[in-house]
Amino acid sequence: MEIKINGKKYKANEGDVILDVCRREGIRIPTLCNFPFEEGEFKKETICRLCLVEVNLTDKLVPSCAFPVCSSLEVTTESEKIKKAREINMELLWSDHAGKCVKCKKNRMCELQSLAEEYKIDNFHFIPRKEDLTNTEELDLLKDNKTRVVVEEENPAICRTTEFCIECRRCINVCPERKFGFNHRAGDVIVGTPYEKVLECSFCGECVRVCPVAALTDKNNFSEITEKLDDIKKIAVALVAEGMEEKIKKQLLIMGYQKEPREILKSLGFEKIFDFSEKDAQDEGLDDFKVQLSRKEKINMEDIILFYISSNISLKKEKIANLDYILSEREIARLARDKKII
Amino acid sequence: MNIKDNLKIITEHWGKINPLKIRDYIDVGGYEAIRKFIEKMKPEEAIEEIKKSGLVGRGGAGFSTGEKWEAVKKNKGEKYFICNLDESEPGTYKDRAIVDNNPHLLLEGIIISALAIDAKKAYIYINGRYIKQREILEKAVLEAASNKFIGKGIINSHYDLEIEIFSGAGAYICGEETALINSIEGKRGEPKFRPPYPTETGLWGKPTLVNNAETVSNIPWIIINGGKKYSEIGSAVSPGTKLYVLGGAVRNSGVFEGPTGMTIGAVIDKLGGGLKKGKELWFSQIGGSSGRLVLENELDNSLTFNKKSEIPLGSGAVFVFDKHSDIYDFLLSIAGFFRRESCGKCVPCREGTFRLYEITERMKDGEISERDKEAIKDILWTLNNTTFCPFGKFAAVAFLDAVEKLKILDL
Numbered sequence: 001m002e003i004k005i006n007g008k009k010y011k012a013n014e015g016d017v018i019l020d021v022c023r024r025e026g027i028r029i030p031t032l033c034n035f036p037f038e039e040g041e042f043k044k045e046t047i048c049r050l051c052l053v054e055v056n057l058t059d060k061l062v063p064s065c066a067f068p069v070c071s072s073l074e075v076t077t078e079s080e081k082i083k084k085a086r087e088i089n090m091e092l093l094w095s096d097h098a099g100k101c102v103k104c105k106k107n108r109m110c111e112l113q114s115l116a117e118e119y120k121i122d123n124f125h126f127i128p129r130k131e132d133l134t135n136t137e138e139l140d141l142l143k144d145n146k147t148r149v150v151v152e153e154e155n156p157a158i159c160r161t162t163e164f165c166i167e168c169r170r171c172i173n174v175c176p177e178r179k180f181g182f183n184h185r186a187g188d189v190i191v192g193t194p195y196e197k198v199l200e201c202s203f204c205g206e207c208v209r210v211c212p213v214a215a216l217t218d219k220n221n222f223s224e225i226t227e228k229l230d231d232i233k234k235i236a237v238a239l240v241a242e243g244m245e246e247k248i249k250k251q252l253l254i255m256g257y258q259k260e261p262r263e264i265l266k267s268l269g270f271e272k273i274f275d276f277s278e279k280d281a282q283d284e285g286l287d288d289f290k291v292q293l294s295r296k297e298k299i300n301m302e303d304i305i306l307f308y309i310s311s312n313i314s315l316k317k318e319k320i321a322n323l324d325y326i327l328s329e330r331e332i333a334r335l336a337r338d339k340k341i342i
Numbered sequence: 343m344n345i346k347d348n349l350k351i352i353t354e355h356w357g358k359i360n361p362l363k364i365r366d367y368i369d370v371g372g373y374e375a376i377r378k379f380i381e382k383m384k385p386e387e388a389i390e391e392i393k394k395s396g397l398v399g400r401g402g403a404g405f406s407t408g409e410k411w412e413a414v415k416k417n418k419g420e421k422y423f424i425c426n427l428d429e430s431e432p433g434t435y436k437d438r439a440i441v442d443n444n445p446h447l448l449l450e451g452i453i454i455s456a457l458a459i460d461a462k463k464a465y466i467y468i469n470g471r472y473i474k475q476r477e478i479l480e481k482a483v484l485e486a487a488s489n490k491f492i493g494k495g496i497i498n499s500h501y502d503l504e505i506e507i508f509s510g511a512g513a514y515i516c517g518e519e520t521a522l523i524n525s526i527e528g529k530r531g532e533p534k535f536r537p538p539y540p541t542e543t544g545l546w547g548k549p550t551l552v553n554n555a556e557t558v559s560n561i562p563w564i565i566i567n568g569g570k571k572y573s574e575i576g577s578a579v580s581p582g583t584k585l586y587v588l589g590g591a592v593r594n595s596g597v598f599e600g601p602t603g604m605t606i607g608a609v610i611d612k613l614g615g616g617l618k619k620g621k622e623l624w625f626s627q628i629g630g631s632s633g634r635l636v637l638e639n640e641l642d643n644s645l646t647f648n649k650k651s652e653i654p655l656g657s658g659a660v661f662v663f664d665k666h667s668d669i670y671d672f673l674l675s676i677a678g679f680f681r682r683e684s685c686g687k688c689v690p691c692r693e694g695t696f697r698l699y700e701i702t703e704r705m706k707d708g709e710i711s712e713r714d715k716e717a718i719k720d721i722l723w724t725l726n727n728t729t730f731c732p733f734g735k736f737a738a739v740a741f742l743d744a745v746e747k748l749k750i751l752d753l
């Protein structure tokens with residue numbers, strides 16, 4: 001069938017929603033609760049209210065991520081009303097989040113940040129200013145807001161900080177083990193585990209991958225890592241898992257850079273870089289690599305810092321002997337960003 | 343006042359019978375409607391009568407009850423009936439009064455409604471804070487079962503029905519059908535995206551009919567007296583009687599039954615006995631916390647469930663404010679209510695109601711800045727236009743009216 005978007009005709013398939021057609025045709029619609037990647041069926045939450053568009057069937061704004069196409073449908077994706085809706089909702093989200101971008105792990109990789117830039121969110125008129133506050137009640141309210149923050153870093157692989165969370169529910173939907181859910185209600189809502197217990201799962205890392213902000217991030221001691229990478233007495237060795245180069249490339253593209261992953265790794269301070277397939281892992285084993293290398297190259301074991309570059313963060317749980325760090329594509333990008341390589 | 347104005351359908355036996363004794367209810371003609379339905383009618387005929395009656399949902403939305411029944415009935419297989427007794431609109435307690443005074447009328451309505459759509463199981467979703475009412479209903483269900491009105495082979499017919507009382511956890515949003523269904527299924531109480539509608543995919547994925555307790559209480563009368571007779575009561579667009587809940591500066595506060603289509607002035611004067619001595623009318627709020635505010639010059643508006651009506655009847659609550667009421671107190675209580683009760687699912691409602699409450703607090707304390715005024719304007723707009731479910735709209739109604747009609751802010 002054919003539908004009209006912004007006055008032009010486009011092909012649409014039975015069962016499509018408006019957003020499907022727009023993504024195929026390269027028509028920009030901002031989304032947060034919906035996945036920006038095409039990776040199979042994803043639950044339509046329709047809760048961020050950023051993808052609202054106008055259609056000829058109703059006066060109301062409709063969520064393009066859930067509104068099914070039909071013949072004679074006419075869609076408008078940009079108008080004063082739509083712009084206003086997106087701006088206000090973006091600012092509301094931003095008001096509950098803003099302030100720490102420069103030190104944030106996801107700086108320049110954050111979807112909320114780039115949307116805020118796109119929509120030029122600068123007048124924070126929802127946040128009370130000090131001169132507006134007239135009694136202690138309001139200060140209590142602010143304090144109350146802070147006490148709701150849950151930080152959990154006790155699990156082996158994932159840092160969780162609800163302070164950055166925008167309650168988009170991607171992690172809730174993507175988790176194959178259904179570990180997350182909404183706790184509390186209204187403005188007190190936080191995404192967490194049942195009874196706020198420490199996260200216990202297989203650590204597939206899907207939630208970290210889909211989190212648009214820094215609410216879920218990889219766990220690693222970053223200052224220690226940068227220190228060791230810079231240490232000239234140590235030899236930093238990178239084992240790059242299969243398919244990681246592609247992933248790193250993609251991650252760099254999110255930040256607007258097109259660079260060769262190998263180059264990036266070299267500039268980060270990795271002296272030796274090896275490809276390491278799953279077959280290698282079975283044949284040699286990750287725990288044996290350092291031993292072999294130390295024998296072959298005649299280097300002290302203590303001077304080798306072995307990094308495994310892989311998305312498989314579940315290995316962190318296993319505490320593999322003679323393997324020092326596991327770095328994901330996100331962390332490579334973050335290291336590159338911090339070192340001002342990109 | 344013509345004779346029909348005095349007609350009582352729901353409140354007829356209130357105060358005259360013992361609500362804890364089924365015998366009392368049977369003696370005044372109770373459970374006759376079930377007998378008539380089972381012995382003399384086919385389910386389709388009953389649905390036809392309800393359609394003819396023009397009965398619409400009393401929860402506030404005003405959707406045609408007959409059409410809803412038909413939509414569920416036409417589906418095959420397992421179905422459920424749910425009586426929505428989650429009443430949590432501030433200032434509204436009509437459903438509670440029904441249970442307090444005549445629980446068997448409600449049960450009779452539930453049984454007929456469930457059987458008419460071929461449901462074998464009915465739920466009563468009751469507000470978690472209605473503890474006494476739950477006990478009354480439990481006793482009523484037991485008594486009705488021992489009199490063979492519930493269970494296997496109702497009064498020796500082929501009809502079976504099981505009734506389960508389910509207490510909510512006291513969330514306002516669970517009065518919304520899809521959130522209510524989520525709640526019974528043990529999920530988080532928050533609305534679901536529609537379509538699919540509960541009439542097709544409802545509780546446990548089966549077609550489900552959800553009716554308000556007051557709606558259900560009208561059913562026995564319609565079955566006995568016929569749909570045509572019911573359709574002649576009150577206003578033509580949404581016929582029947584309505585329970586009005588009066589409160590505030592009126593002389594008589596409480597639950598009163600009157601025909602639909604009464605003017606606001608008539609509700610205040612005839613049912614409420616006018617204002618209390620020494621009180622002066624400023625405005626009134628119609629339909630609970632999510633209702634419109636009306637000034638003195640709008641008292642001639644008649645109250646119906648018409649979608650186009652300026653002042654929707656909502657839950658039927660009429661709260662009258664005296665000239666000396668503190669408007670900021672009122673707005674703060676409304677903002678606080680919606681801030682507390684928002685489910686937190688969508689951005690504009692979760693963040694908007696929270697910010698609105700903050701600003702209202704400042705408003706109550708004194709002057710607010712131009713920046714805050716801008717913020718109020720934006721929040722009200724986004725609540726009105728972009729939220730996931732109508733809850734956001736509700737949160738904005740009273741504020742918008744206070745700004746427009748009472749001119750509390752110079753926006």
